[in-house]
Amino acid sequence: MFKSQEMEINMGPQHPSTHGVLRLKLRLDGETVKYCYPVIGYLHRGIEKICENKAFFQGQVWTDRLDYCSAISNNLGWAEAVEKLFGITVPRRAQYLRTMLNELNRLNSHLVWLATHAMDIGALTVFLYCFRDREKILDIFEAFCGSRLTTTAMRIGGLLEDVPEGFDKMVKDALHAVRTGLVEYETLLSENRIWLKRTVGVAKLNADDCMAYGITGPMLRAAGIAYDIRKAHPYAAYGEMQFDVPTRPEADTYARYLVRLEEMRQSVRIIEQCLEGLPEGPVMAKIPKVLKSEVGEVYHPTEAPKGEIGFYLVSEKGGANPYRFHVRAPGFFNAQAIPLMVQDSLVADVIATIGTLDIVLGEIDR
Amino acid sequence: MSHVHDPKAAPNRKINLPKTAPVPSPGAHAADVKATQAAEEAKWQKTLADYEIARANAISEGKEPPKPPVRHAVKADAHDMRWPVPVEAQDPDLHRLRELLGGAVEECFEQAGELVCQVKKEAILDALTICNQDVALRYEMLADMTATHYPGGWGFNFSIVYHLTCIRRRKRLRLRILILEGFEPESATQVYPGANWLEREIYDMLGVRFANHPDMTRILCSEEWEGHPLRKDYPAVGLGQRDIDCREDRSGVLTRKTMEAAGHLGINLKPLKAE
Numbered sequence: 001m002f003k004s005q006e007m008e009i010n011m012g013p014q015h016p017s018t019h020g021v022l023r024l025k026l027r028l029d030g031e032t033v034k035y036c037y038p039v040i041g042y043l044h045r046g047i048e049k050i051c052e053n054k055a056f057f058q059g060q061v062w063t064d065r066l067d068y069c070s071a072i073s074n075n076l077g078w079a080e081a082v083e084k085l086f087g088i089t090v091p092r093r094a095q096y097l098r099t100m101l102n103e104l105n106r107l108n109s110h111l112v113w114l115a116t117h118a119m120d121i122g123a124l125t126v127f128l129y130c131f132r133d134r135e136k137i138l139d140i141f142e143a144f145c146g147s148r149l150t151t152t153a154m155r156i157g158g159l160l161e162d163v164p165e166g167f168d169k170m171v172k173d174a175l176h177a178v179r180t181g182l183v184e185y186e187t188l189l190s191e192n193r194i195w196l197k198r199t200v201g202v203a204k205l206n207a208d209d210c211m212a213y214g215i216t217g218p219m220l221r222a223a224g225i226a227y228d229i230r231k232a233h234p235y236a237a238y239g240e241m242q243f244d245v246p247t248r249p250e251a252d253t254y255a256r257y258l259v260r261l262e263e264m265r266q267s268v269r270i271i272e273q274c275l276e277g278l279p280e281g282p283v284m285a286k287i288p289k290v291l292k293s294e295v296g297e298v299y300h301p302t303e304a305p306k307g308e309i310g311f312y313l314v315s316e317k318g319g320a321n322p323y324r325f326h327v328r329a330p331g332f333f334n335a336q337a338i339p340l341m342v343q344d345s346l347v348a349d350v351i352a353t354i355g356t357l358d359i360v361l362g363e364i365d366r
Numbered sequence: 367m368s369h370v371h372d373p374k375a376a377p378n379r380k381i382n383l384p385k386t387a388p389v390p391s392p393g394a395h396a397a398d399v400k401a402t403q404a405a406e407e408a409k410w411q412k413t414l415a416d417y418e419i420a421r422a423n424a425i426s427e428g429k430e431p432p433k434p435p436v437r438h439a440v441k442a443d444a445h446d447m448r449w450p451v452p453v454e455a456q457d458p459d460l461h462r463l464r465e466l467l468g469g470a471v472e473e474c475f476e477q478a479g480e481l482v483c484q485v486k487k488e489a490i491l492d493a494l495t496i497c498n499q500d501v502a503l504r505y506e507m508l509a510d511m512t513a514t515h516y517p518g519g520w521g522f523n524f525s526i527v528y529h530l531t532c533i534r535r536r537k538r539l540r541l542r543i544l545i546l547e548g549f550e551p552e553s554a555t556q557v558y559p560g561a562n563w564l565e566r567e568i569y570d571m572l573g574v575r576f577a578n579h580p581d582m583t584r585i586l587c588s589e590e591w592e593g594h595p596l597r598k599d600y601p602a603v604g605l606g607q608r609d610i611d612c613r614e615d616r617s618g619v620l621t622r623k624t625m626e627a628a629g630h631l632g633i634n635l636k637p638l639k640a641e
Contacts, residue, residue: 299527324596
């Protein structure tokens with residue numbers, strides 16, 4: 001006679017579809033997940049402690065290493081948090097360029113997400129298409145700040161220097177590539193029967209649970225709530241931009257796929273507006289060489305590709321570095337909801353769940 | 367394995383504990399401004415007195431008297447920088463909170479467009495419940511929660527902040543409590559389930575435990591980790607757990623090499639006791 005019993009297995013930390021070093025303790029009944037316990041911290045580098053011992057100017061380099069697929073969003077969040085703390089006004093041209101870079105970065109991050117998510121599920125072609133288009137965006141970053149991944153693109157008070165010659169053309173080429181690329185991805189996936197079977201109704205998380213667990217970004221919008229920090233608390237030049245906040249009511253993996261693709265279209269729209277209305281002027285505010293703080297406390301939320309990234313800073317009188325620095329990483333909250341999403345689902349759907357969360361362990365473990 | 371931290375043996379692990387406790391509030395800011403003005407005034411008076419002495423000396427020696435000093439006005443517009451000053455609470459949400467919580471509210475103010483409400487540490491669960499449930503408030507989401515260590519604080523050692531978000535009205539609020547070492551605040555998981563990992567992180571990083579938390583274990587560091595890294599009395603280079611090879615020989619005694627390495631790093635490894 002065969003014996004039936006529940007089995008406990010470890011998924012990760014060295015599993016390619018966990019996108020890093022996430023470990024899930026799973027208890028399985030056959031193929032069904034009965035219990036899931038995420039274990040994180042394998043990539044903990046103590047970035048908060050390091051930044052508390054570095055000057056305000058130096059901290060930004062470490063924010064690149066949080067979510068390494070969207071370094072510019074982190075740079076922007078950090079720079080704006082320090083600017084809010086010190087009450088620095090940034091010139092308008094710098095605001096526009098920041099907005100443009102941030103949206104290019106959103107395209108980059110979403111392309112990486114789509115590529116890896118589709119690859120996890122088994123559609124390898126999409127991976128190659130996405131990385132082909134992402135290359136053009138990375139070239140723009142390289143032309144602007146010299147590096148492709150860890151950009152350190154912003155400075156406190158603006159930008160280090162203006163855009164290089166031929167920047168407009170590069171951006172327009174990249175936008176054209178993304179625009180045509182989006183049609184190709186949709187042709188490959190949107191009505192693909194395997195893709196539909198693997199994503200529709202998988203990893204559902206309704207709006208109430210999203211709010212209870214602090215889940216933001218495309219995850220929340222795919223649950224039917226049109227909340228976008230770019231609209232709710234406008235920062236940089238988002239107040240002057242025209243764009244829509246896409247939502248879907250289904251709250252499953254397929255809905256998140258549609259929301260993210262639509263977000264990419266809106267990003268293209270925003271970048272075009274930035275290029276058109278780019279004002280002239282300086283790109284750096286007049287600020288002292290060394291920032292000496294007063295007693296203050298600030299929390300600045302911005303909309304990263306994965307959700308709300310918030311920087312919390314506490315400063316002391318006459319301090320050159322933050323007294324306390326904390327990152328509210330969107331991935332940390334998303335990872336916390338994995339047990340809810342995979343309960344009573346199949347093991348193969350756990351892979352789809354991790355993919356749809358768009359997980360990057362660099363920001364979860366910090 | 368346990369060790370005792372000895373900063374004398376390893377100067378790079380020396381800690382300079384901060385003496386101030388920077389908790390912003392309108393009162394503290396006003397006192398600060400007053401102190402700065404008093405210091406400036408005292409400096410000016412000293413300049414005047416010095417001038418008088420110099421002048422008297424010059425006259426007595428028959429020389430030309432020095433020019434009188436000029437008091438420069440403070441240059442305000444040298445930079446695009448204006449430090450945000452905490453102001454008294456204006457927002458209806460803060461008034462509503464004061465109304466509902468009554469004496470439990472210690473302080474309400476706004477700074478840089480952010481609403482801050484400091485409540486008594488015993489009343490934090492009530493405050494969170496009201497923020498979540500009250501019809502006029504309805505802060506649905508706990509956006510962030512963290513703590514700060516103040517070894518030099520007077521009457522408190524930690525501040526814990528809760529950042530709440532109201533999605534419908536697009537508002538944000540910061541609740542703050544100040545606690546002493548050893549006090550266990552009520553866990554927010556009963557109101558906001560998402561606080562689970564955040565509280566575990568605070569415990570892991572700062573050593574503040576929460577009462578009635580379902581799973582009060584470390585989250586980022588391993589269970590055997592000693593100390594809480596984000597406390598101010600924890601050296602930035604670490605206590606050295608990773609620097610030394612802690613292999614034991616067959617009898618369970620740490621090797622001589624390990625002990626030497628530990629000595630260089632200022633860590634006194636206690637010899638293991640035979641059981």
